[in-house]
Amino acid sequence: MQFGVFSVSDITADPTTGRVPSEAERIQAVVTIAKKAEEVGLDVFALGEHHNPPFFSSSPTTTLGYIAAQTRRLQLSTATTLITTNDPVKIAEDYAMLQHLAGGRVDLMLGRGNTGPVYPWFGQDIRNGIALAVENYALLHKLWREDVVDWQGRFRTPLQGFTSTPRPLDGVAPFVWHGSIRSPEIAEQAAYYGDGFFHNHIFWPKEHTQRMVGLYRQRFEHYGHGSADQAIVGLGGQVFMRKNSQDAVREFRPYFDNAPVYGHGPSLEEFTRETPLTVGSPQQVIDRTLTFRDYVGDYQRQLFLIDHAGLPLKTVLEQLDILGEEVVPVLRKEFAALKPAHVPDAPTHAARVAAAGGAKDATVHAPADDVTGQSRQEVQSR
Amino acid sequence: MSTRTLAVVSAGLSVPSSTRLLADRLAQASAEALAALGLEAGVEVVELRGHARDLADNLVTGFPNTALRTAVDTVAGADALIAVTPIFSASYSGLFKTFFDVLGKEALTGKPVLMGATAGTARHSLALEHAMRPLFAYLRAVVAPTAVFAASEDWAGGDATSAALSDRIRRAAGELAALVAQRPRAAVADPFADPTPFETLLAGL
Numbered sequence: 206m207q208f209g210v211f212s213v214s215d216i217t218a219d220p221t222t223g224r225v226p227s228e229a230e231r232i233q234a235v236v237t238i239a240k241k242a243e244e245v246g247l248d249v250f251a252l253g254e255h256h257n258p259p260f261f262s263s264s265p266t267t268t269l270g271y272i273a274a275q276t277r278r279l280q281l282s283t284a285t286t287l288i289t290t291n292d293p294v295k296i297a298e299d300y301a302m303l304q305h306l307a308g309g310r311v312d313l314m315l316g317r318g319n320t321g322p323v324y325p326w327f328g329q330d331i332r333n334g335i336a337l338a339v340e341n342y343a344l345l346h347k348l349w350r351e352d353v354v355d356w357q358g359r360f361r362t363p364l365q366g367f368t369s370t371p372r373p374l375d376g377v378a379p380f381v382w383h384g385s386i387r388s389p390e391i392a393e394q395a396a397y398y399g400d401g402f403f404h405n406h407i408f409w410p411k412e413h414t415q416r417m418v419g420l421y422r423q424r425f426e427h428y429g430h431g432s433a434d435q436a437i438v439g440l441g442g443q444v445f446m447r448k449n450s451q452d453a454v455r456e457f458r459p460y461f462d463n464a465p466v467y468g469h470g471p472s473l474e475e476f477t478r479e480t481p482l483t484v485g486s487p488q489q490v491i492d493r494t495l496t497f498r499d500y501v502g503d504y505q506r507q508l509f510l511i512d513h514a515g516l517p518l519k520t521v522l523e524q525l526d527i528l529g530e531e532v533v534p535v536l537r538k539e540f541a542a543l544k545p546a547h548v549p550d551a552p553t554h555a556a557r558v559a560a561a562g563g564a565k566d567a568t569v570h571a572p573a574d575d576v577t578g579q580s581r582q583e584v585q586s587r
Numbered sequence: 588m589s590t591r592t593l594a595v596v597s598a599g600l601s602v603p604s605s606t607r608l609l610a611d612r613l614a615q616a617s618a619e620a621l622a623a624l625g626l627e628a629g630v631e632v633v634e635l636r637g638h639a640r641d642l643a644d645n646l647v648t649g650f651p652n653t654a655l656r657t658a659v660d661t662v663a664g665a666d667a668l669i670a671v672t673p674i675f676s677a678s679y680s681g682l683f684k685t686f687f688d689v690l691g692k693e694a695l696t697g698k699p700v701l702m703g704a705t706a707g708t709a710r711h712s713l714a715l716e717h718a719m720r721p722l723f724a725y726l727r728a729v730v731a732p733t734a735v736f737a738a739s740e741d742w743a744g745g746d747a748t749s750a751a752l753s754d755r756i757r758r759a760a761g762e763l764a765a766l767v768a769q770r771p772r773a774a775v776a777d778p779f780a781d782p783t784p785f786e787t788l789l790a791g792l
Contacts, residue, residue, distance in 0.1 A: 335788070336791070336792055339785075339788050339789060339792060340792050343789065358792065359792050389778045389779055389782045389783075390782075390783060390788055392782070393782050393783065393784070393785050393788065394785060394788070396785070397785035408648065408649075409649075409650055410650055410653075413650075416779050419779070420779050424782065428785075466648075467647060468647075469647060470643065470646075470647030471644040471647070471648060471652065475644070475652065476648075478653075479652050479653065
């Protein structure tokens with residue numbers, strides 16, 4: 206099982222000091238957080254994509270490429286990549302490029318985005334959200350699997366004889382997770398392709414997660430990818446920890462009370478009861494996290510949200526230390542002991558290459574280059 | 588005897604409240620009218636005052652907490668709704684509106700609804716027709732033609748005015764019962780039980 210953190214990339218005032226970090230500061234902070242995640246032994250760092258303030262992460266592949274260069278083991282992912290407003294051709298190119306640069310340590314999580322005004326900035330309409338996700342992913346899927354693509358759809362200009370470059374590393378496309386809080390169509394989509402399904406599992410009651418994962422598993426089996434318990438499931442989660450749970454509650458409360466998404470509503474205690482948020486000791490986080498399995502089954506990836514609502518970098522790094530030293534080692538052991546042998550591990554590039562029968566050079570060479578007018582074959586045969 | 592569930596939503600704020608009093612009389616009369624048609628009524632009351640904070644929280648978080656979810660499910664799963672609000676500033680109260688804002692836009696589709704309202708003076712009575720009826724029309728509910736308004740003078744016992752209130756309650760309840768009797772039992776659609784196959788989603792582009 207993989208453990209990691211995901212960041213929304215919000216720029217929020219620290220409610221205890223009133224101080225608002227700059228973009229420059231937050232962008233460097235997110236790189237520091239990702240590197241720290243690797244250092245403390247976590248497996249995954251995932252970054253969001255947004256196109257409006259108060260968020261800074263408009264270009265995740267740039268950031269992830271920079272992080273890839275400074276890490277060696279860390280799996281890089283997104284939370285989420287907007288499949289609705291990005292051109293699927295550009296997603297295919299950008300993430301294949303990142304996959305090469307990161308030596309295969311890349312997967313991505315596709316989401317629709319729920320901010321209405323963003324859609325028209327990219328020539329789209331939120332009312333077509335599901336249809337965009339369905340069509341754009343159908344094209345993305347094809348672009349990574351077929352060297353030359355002819356395409357006609359409802360939302361973008363047709364493609365004729367198009368080759369998306371670079372071709373996926375070793376001929377194996379990056380693994381894709383589909384994320385959605387409560388749209389059954391997206392669970393259905395993940396199941397149809399045999400891709401992963403990720404539920405963000407924060408800010409909402411667990412019943413949403415349970416129903417979506419349940420549907421995804423059932424349909425994964427229906428589409429013949431394996432038994433329901435072999436479907437690939439990822440979950441989010443939100444935690445704040447201190448050695449003593451009272452200290453955790455006291456320190457986190459002002460961040461909770463003023464948080465952008467749920468602040469000025471329910472109390473921390475109510476929200477902890479109603480959603481997967483856990484604020485307390487490392488042991489409380491371990492105990493709560495182990496219960497996730499009770500309602501989604503054995504799953505492959507657990508990401509925690511620890512960097513948002515104005516928490517200072519120093520505090521976030523302390524949270525990573527606690528996760529790496531006290532929480533994740535125990536969770537790894539406990540989850541592994543519970544997982545039956547026929548349930549697959551989290552997908553990695555190496556495992557997917559092996560399953561595809563080994564690495565192959567997928568480069569598509571031009572029939573004739575612009576400089577010499579000759580093909581590579583002609584040049585080599587001379 | 589076949590059973591039907593009547594959900595009663597009351598937005599009264601004082602205890603006891605004349606809004607709740609009207610709601611109970613409408614529920615009682617509706618149960619009697621259903622009984623006359625051979626249907627047994629189970630009445631479930633949702634007092635919105637007890638959910639005032641839950642409703643505000645739902646606006647902020649986007650989901651109903653456990654207590655509010657029970658209330659929402661009660662209304663969504665009922666065969667008919669009796670909805671009663673005090674009139675504030677020329678319309679239904681904010682508390683009443685918030686409940687229907689978070690209820691889910693499909694929850695009342697095709698559901699028989701009986702409307703009631705209370706206020707200190709009968710001059711507010713047409714708020715039922717100008718504010719409340721359009722709300723339920725928007726939600727595609729089937730609203731009984733008679734809506735019942737009770738002002739302070741209607742509660743004064745024994746004279747011609749209070750007899751008129753009883754008549755209106757009886758007439759409205761009869762209309763609601765007739766609507767309920769015409770319809771099959773309510774069923775809540777579950778998108779997870781019967782998902783649209785992906786081939787259909789692809790083909791629908």
